[in-house]
Amino acid sequence: MSLALTVACTGAIPALASTSTDDTLSAVTAATSETVAAAASVAVDATGDNNAIDATLAGVDLTVPVDATDGISISGDSDAVTIELPFAEKADDAVAEKPGVVSYDNNNGSSTVPVVQKDGSVQINTLIANENAPKRYDYQLTAESEQTLHLTENGSDYLATTDGKPTLYIAAPWAKDANGSSYSHSLRGHRHDAHSVCGLHQERCLPCRR
Numbered sequence: 001m002s003l004a005l006t007v008a009c010t011g012a013i014p015a016l017a018s019t020s021t022d023d024t025l026s027a028v029t030a031a032t033s034e035t036v037a038a039a040a041s042v043a044v045d046a047t048g049d050n051n052a053i054d055a056t057l058a059g060v061d062l063t064v065p066v067d068a069t070d071g072i073s074i075s076g077d078s079d080a081v082t083i084e085l086p087f088a089e090k091a092d093d094a095v096a097e098k099p100g101v102v103s104y105d106n107n108n109g110s111s112t113v114p115v116v117q118k119d120g121s122v123q124i125n126t127l128i129a130n131e132n133a134p135k136r137y138d139y140q141l142t143a144e145s146e147q148t149l150h151l152t153e154n155g156s157d158y159l160a161t162t163d164g165k166p167t168l169y170i171a172a173p174w175a176k177d178a179n180g181s182s183y184s185h186s187l188r189g190h191r192h193d194a195h196s197v198c199g200l201h202q203e204r205c206l207p208c209r210r
Contacts, residue, residue, distance in 0.1 A: 025097045028113050028125050035125075039100035040118045052094040052102045053116055060120030066094045068104045071142070072114060072122060079167040080144045081159065083124070085112050086137035109133030143167065 029036045042055040046066055053064035060076040068088035074081050085091070087106040094102040100116040110133040113125040126137055141149065147159050147167060155172035 024095075024103045024111060024113060024127060025101065027127055028097075028101075028115070032123070032125065035115050035117070035123050036098075036101065038117050038119075039098065040116045041099045042116060044094075044096040044099060044102055046094040046096045046102060052096065053100065055116065057116070057118060058120035062116055062120065062122065064094070064102055064114050064116065064122075068094070068112065071140075072124070074120075074122065074168070076120070081168050082142040083122075084138075084140035084142070085114075085124070086110075086126070086139065087112075087134070103127075110137075112137075141168070 025036070040055065040057050042053055042057070044052050046052045048066060050066065051063040051070075052066045053062065055062050060074060063073040065071065068085045068091040071082045071084045071088070074083070085104065087108060087110070088104075090108060091104040091106045091112065094104055097103050097113070101113065103111050103113045105111050109129045111127040111129075113127055115123045115125065117123065124139070141147075141159060143159060145161060147161050150158050150160060152158070157170035158166045159168040159170075160166045
């Protein structure tokens with residue numbers, strides 16, 4: 001069984017640029033309503049010390065932590081991968097947004113919003129509040145066995161064992177600005193590390209409207 005992950009980046013419109021729960025979910029929904037609609041109906045408990053989400057979906061075991069430094073764990077059959085979240089050391093603990101969805105305020109103009117999907121995949125959204133937010137977001141991947149990250153021509157990534165067996169697919173990233181328009185976003189891989197680069201420019205700053 002292969003695991004699946006998507007990395008996305010979006011800008012909050014001015015009215016939704018605060019860090020409240022309703023505003024965060026509204027901003028992500030505005031950018032990717034289909035993803036939020038497909039969120040799994042699994043319980044979220046952000047009050048404990050371990051995992052905000054602990055679920056099995058379509059044969060995939062998923063955990064999303066309360067403490068962002070613990071990373072997201074995805075496992076199925078003999079495959080198991082942990083994804084470290086960007087700026088986890090600075091981030092607040094998880095906030096429950098809705099079933100299957102949590103958010104972490106990174107305290108730097110960005111928030112990380114993982115959405116657990118019904119098919120056992122995870123979409124990790126970066127919500128950018130303003131042009132001063134970082135442009136690069138690192139995702140360190142830790143696998144149980146020796147594996148290598150491969151970048152494909154269409155911008156997607158996959159993690160594979162030494163014998164070439166894919167274990168984790170990372171869909172091509174996408175990004176939208178505060179107007180809902182697509183903008184520059186790339187995913188770059190280095191062995192066990194992937195980082196997403198959001199192209200924020202003065203003429204397309206977030207959360208400004210043009």
